[in-house]
Amino acid sequence: MKPAYEHVEFGDECSVRVYHRRLPRIPFEWHHHPEYELTLTLNSHGKRYIGDSIEGYSDADLVLVPPNLPHTWASNRSIDSSVPQVAIVIWFSGEWARRLADVCPEYTPLRDLLRRTACGLAFGEEVGAAMRTQLDKLLCNAPRERLGAALNVLCSLAEAPGRPLASPAAFSERTEGPSGHEPERINRVLSMIDSRFAEPLRLSELCEAANVSERSLARYFEQHMGESVGRYIARVRIGHACRMLAHTSAPVSVVAARSGFPNVANFNRQFKAMKDLTPVAYRRQFAVGDVAEAHAGPRITERSPSLQRNPRMPKSIA
Structure with a gap:
């Protein structure tokens, strides 16, 4: 199954893109993009597909996905059916993060985090729970405050244990070979x-x-x-x-x-x-x-970069 390409727009005044997704269920949407993606999934049970890794997930699932690795989540039920399922998504550029690590010693851990994320990283439930405490800042209206919160989260992840998910050569679309950051x-x-x-x-x-x-x-x-x-x-x-x-x-x-x-x-x-x-x-x-993709509606490339649902499909809950 060929993954769809997603175009992520940051805007002229943002270094990171934070998206607060709320919807009745998380559909299967097999896609990829050139940005790193950190996703915290809440109030949801289902399957998580990261490259060739297929695992079950539950509340406070926290995963960091590297560029161009196909991925998706697909829920089968909510933990609390009276409220929406939630995905807090942070997209950021690896080039930008590495430059920041080069010029600011305080953010040196970012370089190690990106190196470790080559195959995707899944963090423990306690790490996901810790990220929940940052949601007020991550979801605020001020871009500078969102950036600061995102950097704090990423640096904390650099010091947290994470489990690799996909195999090193998990998909045929990624043809550039070794990253060039190893000796x-x-x-x-x-x-x-x-x-x-x-x-x-x-x-x-x-x-x-x-x-x-x-x-x-x-x-x-x-x-x-x-x-x-x-x-x-x-x-x-x-x-x-x-x-x-x-x-x-x-x-x-x-x-x-x-x-x-x-x-x-x-x-x-x-x-x-x-x-x-x-x-x-x-x-x-x-x-x-x-099967799931057939019922999920148009591919991501046919929708806006914010991942809003197509008008013909059930809309996300605002």
């Missing part, structure tokens, strides 16, 4: 993994590409990527498998082979361990999005 040696390793993940990869080959010892590569990788080389390769392979399962009808054995798993049983075991679903169940779960 050159790590970038060479990432490029080799991204181009040859379906082949047997020996650690010695990666070390030769980076011109470092196995011990040094392991240390650099943990430091800059937050996980081991083996774990990263597994997530790249599982990410490719997720794309094939979601976008093709290829048999699971073919998906496994083309994703770097010559043994189907091992593929099923690793897929279940990483996604908490079998490959067949994942394909079935993701197919739900096709």
Whole structure:
């Protein structure tokens, strides 16, 4: 399913865009945009789709999504049916945030936060609850106060534990490869993994590409990527498998082979361990999005950037 492109307008006087969305239910709207997006979801239960990650969510769900990673939420019920479901959305530019971190030492944590968000980050319920205390400032009419509140929230997230969501290569639309913010040696390793993940990869080959010892590569990788080389390769392979399962009808054995798993049983075991679903169940779960999108009305590109509903569909609650 091809994600729709969303155009986010900031206005001439705003560095961040804050949107207070209130509606009876959150529809499936598979989309992407070049901005970072922080979303706090309240009074809602359902499924959250971030790249190839599909998980259930509940109240105070807080997720930071990197640029151009397709995503959506789709609710199945409200916690309190007498009031609307709510999404507090903050969009901001990564280039702007990095420049701020470069010139203002107080905002140095922003750089680390953006690095950690390469695959999307889910924060704990207590972190989402803490963000709720900032809502008065985030939703006020003064752009400067909204900016200050957003920066405070982002810096607090930089110090909070977050769980990666999508696989490193979670979708085909993102073709720019490594971000360029890792050291050159790590970038060479990432490029080799991204181009040859379906082949047997020996650690010695990666070390030769980076011109470092196995011990040094392991240390650099943990430091800059937050996980081991083996774990990263597994997530790249599982990410490719997720794309094939979601976008093709290829048999699971073919998906496994083309994703770097010559043994189907091992593929099923690793897929279940990483996604908490079998490959067949994942394909079935993701197919739900096709049905939901058919009932969600026009694509996001056909609506205003503020995500207001099309007049033909039920309107958001003001």
